[in-house]
Amino acid sequence: MSKGARNLLILGFLSAAIALTTTGVSLAIYHNSGDIYLDRSRPGFLPDDDEIEKDKSESGDDYKLDENAIITTEILDEYLESLLQEIENIDTYKNPFSSEGLSDGRLGI
Amino acid sequence: MKKFLASIALVATALLAVLASFNYAKAETNTDPTSEQINAIKKNCAIIKDNLKSIQYEDSRVRVHLGRYYDTIQSNFITPLNIALIGNNISNINLIENQTNFVTARSKFASDYIAYQKGLEELVSLDCTVEPVRFYNKLTSVREKRAKVANSTTKLRELTDKQVNLVTKLREVL
Numbered sequence: 358m359s360k361g362a363r364n365l366l367i368l369g370f371l372s373a374a375i376a377l378t379t380t381g382v383s384l385a386i387y388h389n390s391g392d393i394y395l396d397r398s399r400p401g402f403l404p405d406d407d408e409i410e411k412d413k414s415e416s417g418d419d420y421k422l423d424e425n426a427i428i429t430t431e432i433l434d435e436y437l438e439s440l441l442q443e444i445e446n447i448d449t450y451k452n453p454f455s456s457e458g459l460s461d462g463r464l465g466i
Numbered sequence: 467m468k469k470f471l472a473s474i475a476l477v478a479t480a481l482l483a484v485l486a487s488f489n490y491a492k493a494e495t496n497t498d499p500t501s502e503q504i505n506a507i508k509k510n511c512a513i514i515k516d517n518l519k520s521i522q523y524e525d526s527r528v529r530v531h532l533g534r535y536y537d538t539i540q541s542n543f544i545t546p547l548n549i550a551l552i553g554n555n556i557s558n559i560n561l562i563e564n565q566t567n568f569v570t571a572r573s574k575f576a577s578d579y580i581a582y583q584k585g586l587e588e589l590v591s592l593d594c595t596v597e598p599v600r601f602y603n604k605l606t607s608v609r610e611k612r613a614k615v616a617n618s619t620t621k622l623r624e625l626t627d628k629q630v631n632l633v634t635k636l637r638e639v640l
Contacts (some may be wrong), residue, residue, distance in 0.1 A: 391580030
């Protein structure tokens with residue numbers, strides 16, 4: 358084997374080793390940091406089609422207070438009305454993460 | 467003699483108090499399942515695991531949606547209002563404090579949720595036909611973690627209500 362071919366082979370193995378190491382470290386950080394539990398793009402946790410459609414229809418409705426706005430009672434009225442709407446959205450989830458979810462009866466124990 | 471009897475009584479009371487607290491602590495941490503529960507776990511292991519996986523999925527869905535609403539409230543309502551108030555030379559320490567508390571509560575919600583999901587994943591990985599007691603004890607631990615997540619969401623809801631109250635009061639003084 359020529360010197361050039363040997364060096365190429367070493368370079369190939371070294372590149373593969375570096376790639377495997379960095380991938381392993383990234384996955385370890387991803388898992389240990391807890392981000393894996395917040396990531397909904399992993400298999401088995403993808404959103405349903407109806408959720409995607411609902412997200413698309415709601416995406417243009419977000420209110421945001423202008424940081425440069427002159428604060429008046431009208432501005433605050435609009436602010437409160439929109440904030441109460443957000444609260445209504447939150448309240449559609451009755452008792453999130455309640456104890457009922459992991460009760461013996463619910464699990465089949 | 468009287469002093470001696472008084473000191474004996476004091477020591478006895480202290481000992482009783484220590485024993486009582488020990489028993490209370492022991493009762494709190496005793497989570498061993500009954501024989502009926504053990505049999506049910508062994509018999510229904512596959513069904514229990516399927517139910518846990520569906521709870522995992524449902525919880526992740528709820529977390530994403532609630533997380534999005536909390537993010538909207540912080541980014542579109544709480545923070546911009548405080549910036550706008552500064553621009554309008556209006557001082558309101560309560561609103562700034564509420565923003566700080568909201569940010570802290572959101573961070574706690576995320577960390578509580580991660581701890582809960584880690585526990586749930588470890589629970590699902592256990593073989594409940596072989597280790598039903600260990601499975602049930604782990605389930606008890608995961609229930610406690612879930613309760614913390616529930617408390618976090620309650621806290622965020624309270625802070626959102628507080629924001630409404632503070633802004634309503636601000637509106638009245640304008």
